[in-house]
Amino acid sequence: MKIRRAEKRDMEGIDNLLNQVLMVHHNGRPDLFKSNTRKYMDEELLGIIEDDSKPVFVGVDEEDKVLGYAFCIFQQHVDNNILTDIKTLYIDDLCVDESLRGQHIGRQLYEYVLKFAKEQGCYNLTLNVWECNPNAKKFYESCGLMPYKTGMEKIL
Secondary structure, eight states: OEEEEOOGGGHHHHHHHHHHHHHHHHHHOTTTOOSSOOSSOHHHHHHHHTOTTSOEEEEEOTTOOEEEEEEEEEEEOTTOSSSOOOEEEEEEEEEEOGGGTTSSHHHHHHHHHHHHHHHTTOSEEEEOOOTTOHHHHHHHHHTTOOOSOOOOOOOO
């Protein structure tokens, strides 16, 4: 598998995986997540792919088929009253095609993003994981990530 920055030609493959993620979230929290929709329209997805402050990486096979992706966002709170100016790489979304899970594609994507974050001078790498997605939580814990804050809710 080759890992590289996403390009326009990867959009269909990325869309397929975005739909898989949507359905995991919809099935876990149908009160919050719609089904049968798209997270990004084509123009919006292309804008993200081309935005260096929001790098998207894809893992592709020898035919350039998208096997997985990692959407990232650089974050920094410069001159904030209470937060230090550390540079963070936030993983907004990481997905491997459901038919390919268990082949360490996700681990390779994560390790690639981790190396990229270090090369970019980031202090840390962060992400959020939904409680309704225990497989993702278990995967991230196996990569050495630990909770640094917890979101809580009460449904009214």
